[in-house]
Amino acid sequence: MTGLATSFGSGAMTNSIADLEQAQTIFVIGSNTTEQHPVIGTRIRKAVRKGAKLVVADPRAIDLANIAAVHMRQRPGTDLALLNGMAHIILKEGLEDKEFIANRTEGFDEWRKVVETYTPARVSEITGIPIDDLFTAARLYAGNKPATICYAMGITQHTVGHNNVLAIANVAMLTGNIGKPGAGIDPLRGQNNVQGACDVGALPNFYPGYQKVIDDAAREKFAKAWGVSLPPKPGLVVGEMLNAAHEGKLKAMWIIGENVAMSDPDVQHVIASLKHLDFLVVSELFMTETAQLADVVLPAASFAEKDGTFSNTERRVQRVRKAVNPPGEARADWQIVCEVARRMSQVSSRKSQVADDSQPVTGDLGPETWNYASPAQIMDEIASLTPSYAGINYERIDAKGLQWPVPSKDHPGTPILHAEKFTRGKGLFSPVEHQEPAETPDQEFPFTLTTGRILQHYHTGSMTHRVAGLETLAPEERVELNPDDAAQMDILDGDCVRISSRRGIVESKAWVTERVGRGVIFMTFHYANALGNVLTNTAVDPVAKIPELKVCAVRVERV
Numbered sequence: 001m002t003g004l005a006t007s008f009g010s011g012a013m014t015n016s017i018a019d020l021e022q023a024q025t026i027f028v029i030g031s032n033t034t035e036q037h038p039v040i041g042t043r044i045r046k047a048v049r050k051g052a053k054l055v056v057a058d059p060r061a062i063d064l065a066n067i068a069a070v071h072m073r074q075r076p077g078t079d080l081a082l083l084n085g086m087a088h089i090i091l092k093e094g095l096e097d098k099e100f101i102a103n104r105t106e107g108f109d110e111w112r113k114v115v116e117t118y119t120p121a122r123v124s125e126i127t128g129i130p131i132d133d134l135f136t137a138a139r140l141y142a143g144n145k146p147a148t149i150c151y152a153m154g155i156t157q158h159t160v161g162h163n164n165v166l167a168i169a170n171v172a173m174l175t176g177n178i179g180k181p182g183a184g185i186d187p188l189r190g191q192n193n194v195q196g197a198c199d200v201g202a203l204p205n206f207y208p209g210y211q212k213v214i215d216d217a218a219r220e221k222f223a224k225a226w227g228v229s230l231p232p233k234p235g236l237v238v239g240e241m242l243n244a245a246h247e248g249k250l251k252a253m254w255i256i257g258e259n260v261a262m263s264d265p266d267v268q269h270v271i272a273s274l275k276h277l278d279f280l281v282v283s284e285l286f287m288t289e290t291a292q293l294a295d296v297v298l299p300a301a302s303f304a305e306k307d308g309t310f311s312n313t314e315r316r317v318q319r320v321r322k323a324v325n326p327p328g329e330a331r332a333d334w335q336i337v338c339e340v341a342r343r344m345s346q347v348s349s350r351k352s353q354v355a356d357d358s359q360p361v362t363g364d365l366g367p368e369t370w371n372y373a374s375p376a377q378i379m380d381e382i383a384s385l386t387p388s389y390a391g392i393n394y395e396r397i398d399a400k401g402l403q404w405p406v407p408s409k410d411h412p413g414t415p416i417l418h419a420e421k422f423t424r425g426k427g428l429f430s431p432v433e434h435q436e437p438a439e440t441p442d443q444e445f446p447f448t449l450t451t452g453r454i455l456q457h458y459h460t461g462s463m464t465h466r467v468a469g470l471e472t473l474a475p476e477e478r479v480e481l482n483p484d485d486a487a488q489m490d491i492l493d494g495d496c497v498r499i500s501s502r503r504g505i506v507e508s509k510a511w512v513t514e515r516v517g518r519g520v521i522f523m524t525f526h527y528a529n530a531l532g533n534v535l536t537n538t539a540v541d542p543v544a545k546i547p548e549l550k551v552c553a554v555r556v557e558r559v
């Protein structure tokens with residue numbers, strides 16, 4: 001999920017949350033903001049109350065669609081055509097920002113040739129969106145400026161997710177809606193600290209600060225700092241690890257705070273893969289579906305039971321403070337990692353006296369290396385090796401967080417990215433073409449399943465199913481099904497339906513609702529007994545390697 005990796009450096013909001021209120025137009029595409037990012041959703045509502053125009057593109061009539069100037073209900077997986085089509089109209093109407101294109105970008109002419117083929121008629125045919133709505137959206141985004149784009153998983157969880165993100169960058173550059181207050185591209189990050197985890201290199205292809213594993217200079221810098229030799233090739237992503245486990249090529253796995261036995265696509269394959277491992281360790285707060293498959297479970301402390309930092313979706317690195325003691329033997333994750341590493345380095349230094357094992361990571365990482373006194377000391381190490389975090393320490397972020405890049409100890413932080421130039425210098429227009437999802441409806445599986453979340457639950461529910469109030473509000477799965485489709489199959493609201501895909505079968509209650517269009521159904525992955533991920537497809541985007549969780553083909557039957 002490296003988002004805007006190509007032109008813009010890394011996947012992060014270019015602007016700040018509060019900045020949304022300065023936008024004249026807000027374009028929300030593939031984000032159910034009021035349910036999944038309620039704080040930002042509230043900002044959007046406030047901006048609209050103050051007169052901003054809202055454009056929503058979502059296959060479902062999400063809450064924000066009710067206050068939108070236009071809601072485009074596209075067929076799932078057709079965002080690229082939609083965005084190219086908007087660009088086409090913007091050019092036809094002369095609404096592009098010629099000065100920005102000339103001074104700040106390159107590759108415009110070649111790209112233009114591609115979008116010229118995305119006529120309103122063709123785009124309407126591909127997406128199912130009425131031509132008039134395409135015009136309204138394009139005119140607002142390009143004409144009523146500054147305009148911001150917010151996007152989330154509706155854009156990225158596709159086999160064309162990476163190209164979708166490029167298409168967003170293209171329309172932002174075309175209209176000069178970048179690098180200024182109230183403009184920008186805002187990928188709304190998901191988990192609490194997913195931004196921070198990516199920033200510090202919890203990705204197989206990056207060291208901290210998006211320094212590339214394949215870059216010799218970066219690798220040598222870290223090798224020197226840590227006193228080890230480091231592998232020159234990127235590691236595997238989750239899906240690749242699970243496949244390797246299934247094939248017996250990966251023998252052991254340590255999962256820290258993920259419940260993949262429910263959250264990954266085609267979970268029956270996931271569970272089979274985990275069972276193939278010789279050894280599985282899980283660090284968890286609770287005995288999740290994944291932890292139950294583990295040989296060893298290491299009890300971890302939750303956010304309220306430890307000190308540290310979270311980097312939020314607007315790149316703000318902020319402190320979190322221990323409020324209560326962890327229960328029992330639970331410890332902070334950094335302590336667990338250091339304890340295990342200390343023991344592993346004792347074993348491997350003893351081993352290296354006996355035989356010369358060519359391990360992927362070798363060196364004198366002795367037990368003393370893992371003796372951090374506190375998370376503050378770890379942050380100092382991060383700052384010493386990560387240019388965008390160089391100016392951050394616990395003292396500076398004590399009262400209020402700082403937004404990276406913070407290149408030096410006297411730098412105030414960076415609320416808006418790309419104000420003068422892009423990470424790569426000039427912004428590059430990338431020609432990208434519509435491509436159908438990996439699996440499209442056919443006679444056997446005539447519906448499109450798209451998946452996501454609801455307000456009341458968090459992912460696999462290992463935390464939220466423990467909250468009685470939330471369970472009262474949202475006790476069970478309810479598959480969203482269009483009234484016309486329901487009528488055709490004699491399905492009434494609340495009936496039990498059977499949904500099958502090429503991967504598996506689940507049964508669930510139906511919610512007959514206009515929220516979804518004809519031929520589309522929506523499920524979550526919050527409930528173990530009616531789990532969307534039994535059905536989902538493992539096909540991935542070739543660049544970002546994110547699975548196509550937003551589109552697969554299914555059959556729906558009354559039980």
Ligand SMILES: Nc1nc2c(c(=O)[nH]1)N[C@H]1C(S)=C(S)[C@@H](COP(=O)(O)OP(=O)(O)OC[C@H]3O[C@@H](n4cnc5c(=O)[nH]c(N)nc54)[C@H](O)[C@@H]3O)O[C@H]1N2
Pocket residue numbers: 029030031032033035036037057058059060062075076077078079152153154155189190191450451452453454455456457458459550
């Ligand atoms: N309450 C709650 N909040 C959460 C989470 C949670 O589990 N519960 N999870 C957090 C995490 S980790 C994340 S990543 C975010 C996710 O936040 P979002 O991405 O906003 O949530 P989703 O429900 O996955 O999907 C968003 C929207 O994409 C739409 N969509 C489906 N298919 C398509 C398509 O082809 N194109 C477009 N444009 N849209 C499509 C869906 O209809 C849905 O409204 O939420 C975070 N916040």
Ligand SMILES: Nc1nc2c(c(=O)[nH]1)N[C@H]1C(S)=C(S)[C@@H](COP(=O)(O)OP(=O)(O)OC[C@H]3O[C@@H](n4cnc5c(=O)[nH]c(N)nc54)[C@H](O)[C@@H]3O)O[C@H]1N2
Pocket residue numbers: 153157190191256257258259260263264265283284285286288300301302303333451452453458459460461462463524525532533536549
């Ligand atoms: N069908 C479908 N599947 C999806 C998605 C979708 O839209 N559709 N979205 C995908 C996305 S964007 C995401 S982010 C994933 C989420 O997938 P997961 O991350 O696997 O889901 P969670 O239920 O959030 O699991 C996190 C676990 O971490 C534990 N935990 C919480 N805090 C801590 C801590 O401090 N330390 C440790 N060690 N553990 C902790 C919790 O108890 C919980 O069990 O799901 C993905 N799967």
Ligand SMILES: [Mo]
Pocket residue numbers: 190191
């Ligand atoms: Mo996420």
